[in-house]
Amino acid sequence: MPGLFQAEGIVLKSRDYQETDRLLTVLTRTHGKLEAIVKGVRKPRSSLRNGTQQLCRSRFLFYAGKSLATVTQCEVQDIYGPLRQDLKRLAYAYYLVEIADGVVMPGQVNEAMYLLLQHGLEALGELEPALVARAFEARTLKLLGLAPRLEACALCQGELKGNGRVAIAPASGGALCPECRGHQGREYLVSRGSVKTWQQLNRLNWSYLKRLQVNPLLMGELGEVIPAFLEYYLDRRLRSRAFINEIGGDNFDGAGKNRPVAQAPGT
Numbered sequence: 626m627p628g629l630f631q632a633e634g635i636v637l638k639s640r641d642y643q644e645t646d647r648l649l650t651v652l653t654r655t656h657g658k659l660e661a662i663v664k665g666v667r668k669p670r671s672s673l674r675n676g677t678q679q680l681c682r683s684r685f686l687f688y689a690g691k692s693l694a695t696v697t698q699c700e701v702q703d704i705y706g707p708l709r710q711d712l713k714r715l716a717y718a719y720y721l722v723e724i725a726d727g728v729v730m731p732g733q734v735n736e737a738m739y740l741l742l743q744h745g746l747e748a749l750g751e752l753e754p755a756l757v758a759r760a761f762e763a764r765t766l767k768l769l770g771l772a773p774r775l776e777a778c779a780l781c782q783g784e785l786k787g788n789g790r791v792a793i794a795p796a797s798g799g800a801l802c803p804e805c806r807g808h809q810g811r812e813y814l815v816s817r818g819s820v821k822t823w824q825q826l827n828r829l830n831w832s833y834l835k836r837l838q839v840n841p842l843l844m845g846e847l848g849e850v851i852p853a854f855l856e857y858y859l860d861r862r863l864r865s866r867a868f869i870n871e872i873g874g875d876n877f878d879g880a881g882k883n884r885p886v887a888q889a890p891g892t
C-alpha cells in the first residue's frame with residue numbers, strides 16, 4: 626500500500642543503482658525484509674549516506690511506491706564500528722547477514738530473526754567470532770523449528786549407547802544410534818563434548834556466551850556440523866563460509882584450515 630512508514634532496519638545488501646542511487650535490501654524489525662531505493666545517495670553531500678551503508682542499523686522513513694520503497698530519511702543507530710576495523714570479524718558479520726537474508730523471505734515479518742541478527746552483530750564486536758557464528762546458527766535453526774534431536778536417536782528415539790563419538794546427520798534431523806547409521810546421507814562424527822556444547826548454544830543467551838569456555842577441538846567439530854545442518858535445510862551453500870575459511874577464520878585458534886570431516890562408513 627503506498628504511503629510513508631517508519632521502521633528500524635539492518636542493511637543486508639547495498640548495490641549501486643542507476644547514476645547516483647543505491648538499491649538496498651533491508652531487514653526491518655516490523656515490516657519484514659524489503660528492497661528500497663536511496664535516491665542520490667552517491668552524491669558527495671547526501672544526508673542519507675551514513676545510515677544506508679551495508680551492515681548499518683538505522684531508523685528509516687520509507688515511502689512505499691507501487692513496486693519499490695524509497696528511503697526518504699534515515700538516522701543511524703549502530704554502524705557496528707568494531708566489525709569494520711577487523712577483517713575476520715567483518716567476514717563473520719557478512720556471514721550472519723547472509724544467513725538472515727536466506728532465512729527471511731521478501732515481505733515476511735520475522736522480528737525474532739531481526740533481533741537475533743542485531744544481537745549477533747553486537748556480540749561479534751567483542752566475542753570470539755567463531756563462537757558467535759555457532760551460537761547464531763544454532764539459534765537460527767531453533768527459530769526455524771529445526772533444532773536437531775541430540776539427546777537420543779532422531780530416527781528410532783533409541784539410546785546413543787556408549788561414551789564414544791556421536792554420529793549426526795542433517796538429513797535425519799539429529800543424532801543417530803549405531804543401528805540407524807549409514808542410510809541418512811552425510812554423517813558427522815562428533816565428540817560428546819560437542820553435543821553438549823551444541824545443546825548449551827541452543828539455550829544460552831548472549832551475555833552468558835561470554836563465559837562459555839569451549840576447547841578448540843570441539844569448536845572445530847561444531848564449525849563443520851552446525852553450518853552443514855543449516856545449509857542442508859536452507860538448501861544452499863552459504864558463500865561467505867568460503868571466504869571465512871580462506872582467511873583462516875573458522876578455526877577457533879585462527880591457525881589454519883579446518884580439520885577434514887568425518888565420513889560415515891560407506892558414504
Ligand SMILES: [Zn+2]
Pocket residue numbers: 778779780781782783801802803804805
Ligand atoms: Zn536409531
